[in-house]
Amino acid sequence: MRRTQLLLGVVVIAIVAVINSVYIVDEREKALRLWFGEVTAVIEEPGLNFRIPGLHEIVKYDDRILPLDTQPLEVTPADDRRLVVDAFARWRIADPVKFRRAVGASSISGARPRLERILNAELREVLGGVDSGAVLSADRVALMNQIRDQARSQANALGVEIVDVRIKRADLPEQNLEATFERMRAEREREAADEIARGKEAAQRVRAQADRTVVETTSEAAKQADIIRGEADALRNAIFAEAFGRDPEFFAFYRSLSAYETSLQGGNSTMVITPDSEFFEYLKSDSGE
Incomplete structure (x- = not known):
C-alpha cells in the first residue's frame, strides 16, 4: 500500500x-x-x-503590429500658427532581446510611454519646420513619412520598428478658432469688396465705351443723312431748275398748286384775301397770264 x-x-x-x-x-x-x-x-x-x-x-x-494612440499635442509651425495635432502609430517588436534589455520586465506597457515621447518629439520637430498650410494640405503625407522615418531611427534603440505614422487631426486650438474665423471672414469680405470695385470699374468702362459708340454712330448717321438730304435737295432743285428753264409757266402752276395744298387744309383755319388776288390766279381761268 x-x-x-x-x-x-x-x-x-x-x-x-x-x-x-x-x-x-x-x-x-x-x-x-x-x-x-x-x-x-x-x-x-x-x-x-x-x-x-x-x-x-x-x-x-x-509579434503582431501593435497600435499606439497618442494624446492630442499642441505644436507651433514655422508661421507661428498653433495647431492641435492628434496622431497615432503602428509598431512591432523587431528585436525581442534588445526590447527586453531596454524596457525590462515592464514589457509592452512600459514601452508605450517611451514610444509616445519619441513620436511627440518628432512631431514637434518636423511640423515646427513647415508652415501650417503644409500640415493642412496634401503635403501632410510627406510629413507623416518623414516623422515615421525619424521616429523609426529613434525606436531602433528599443528593439522596436515603427511601421507607420498617421496624423488623424490637425486643428486650431479652441481659443483661436473664433479669431481665425473672424480673420477669414474679414479677408473674404475684403476680397469681395475688391471684386465688386473691379466689376464696377469694368462696367463703367463698358458703359463709357457704349456711350461713345452711340455718339459716334449717331453722329455718323446724322452726317450721312445730311449728306444724302443735301444731295437729294440739290437733285430736286436741279430738276426744278431744269423744269423751270424748260417751261416757266408749268413751274409757276406747280408752285401755285403746292401753295393751295398747303393753305387750304381742313380745320378751323381762316384765310382773308381779295377775290382778285394773284393767289387764285390759276382758279379764275384755264390759263395764267
Whole structure:
C-alpha cells in the first residue's frame, strides 16, 4: 500500500515536472528563455518547447503590429500658427532581446510611454519646420513619412520598428478658432469688396465705351443723312431748275398748286384775301397770264 502511494506520488511529481517544463509559443508570439535574468535563447518559431522548471523563465511578446494612440499635442509651425495635432502609430517588436534589455520586465506597457515621447518629439520637430498650410494640405503625407522615418531611427534603440505614422487631426486650438474665423471672414469680405470695385470699374468702362459708340454712330448717321438730304435737295432743285428753264409757266402752276395744298387744309383755319388776288390766279381761268 505504501509502495503504491509512493509510486503514485512519483508519477504525480513527474507529470507536474513535465507540465512545467513544456511551454507553447503561439504563431503570433515571440519568446525569450531567461537564465537568472539573462537571455539564453530566442524562440521565434511557433510550436512546443521545453525548459528546466525553476531555472528557466519564459517571457512572451506579441509579434503582431501593435497600435499606439497618442494624446492630442499642441505644436507651433514655422508661421507661428498653433495647431492641435492628434496622431497615432503602428509598431512591432523587431528585436525581442534588445526590447527586453531596454524596457525590462515592464514589457509592452512600459514601452508605450517611451514610444509616445519619441513620436511627440518628432512631431514637434518636423511640423515646427513647415508652415501650417503644409500640415493642412496634401503635403501632410510627406510629413507623416518623414516623422515615421525619424521616429523609426529613434525606436531602433528599443528593439522596436515603427511601421507607420498617421496624423488623424490637425486643428486650431479652441481659443483661436473664433479669431481665425473672424480673420477669414474679414479677408473674404475684403476680397469681395475688391471684386465688386473691379466689376464696377469694368462696367463703367463698358458703359463709357457704349456711350461713345452711340455718339459716334449717331453722329455718323446724322452726317450721312445730311449728306444724302443735301444731295437729294440739290437733285430736286436741279430738276426744278431744269423744269423751270424748260417751261416757266408749268413751274409757276406747280408752285401755285403746292401753295393751295398747303393753305387750304381742313380745320378751323381762316384765310382773308381779295377775290382778285394773284393767289387764285390759276382758279379764275384755264390759263395764267
